Amino acid sequence: MAVVELEIPAKSAYVGVARLAVGALARAAGMHEEAVDDLRIAVSEACTNAVLGTETTSPDAPVSVTWSEEPCVVVVEVADRGPVYDPE
Numbered sequence: 001m002a003v004v005e006l007e008i009p010a011k012s013a014y015v016g017v018a019r020l021a022v023g024a025l026a027r028a029a030g031m032h033e034e035a036v037d038d039l040r041i042a043v044s045e046a047c048t049n050a051v052l053g054t055e056t057t058s059p060d061a062p063v064s065v066t067w068s069e070e071p072c073v074v075v076v077e078v079a080d081r082g083p084v085y086d087p088e
Contacts, residue, residue: 002067002068002069003066003067003069004025004066004067005064005065005066005067006018006021006064006065006066006067007062007063007064007065008047008062008063008064008065009062009063010050010051010054010055010058010059010060010061010062010063010080010082011051011055011059012048012051012052014051014063015044015047015048015051016044018043018044018047018063018065018078019040019043019044019047021065021067022039022040022043022065022067022076023036023039025067025069026039026040026074029069029074031074039074042076043065043076043078046078047063047065047078050063050078050080050082051063051080053080053082053083054080054081054082057082057083058081058082058083061080061081061082062081063078063079063080064077064078064079064080065077065078066079
């Protein structure tokens with residue numbers, strides 16, 4: 001199983017770094033270009049959400065992106081250390 005971990009600063013300027021890294025990993029894993037594009041968009045949205053939730057409350061805490069690859073399965077996790085959203 002291949003695992004790649006990336007941490008980016010909680011700043012919107014670094015979301016593109018995560019998007020590029022995941023795109024390169026997806027191509028190396030043999031994913032079709034359309035799937036690569038879809039995955040890049042999903043990672044961009046998840047990282048942007050994590051950055052927005054972190055940059056104002058915990059600006060020094062990074063956003064982490066973890067890529068896990070097994071035969072026929074890819075898992076990408078985006079995590080932040082910001083506060084948990086409470087709708088109330």
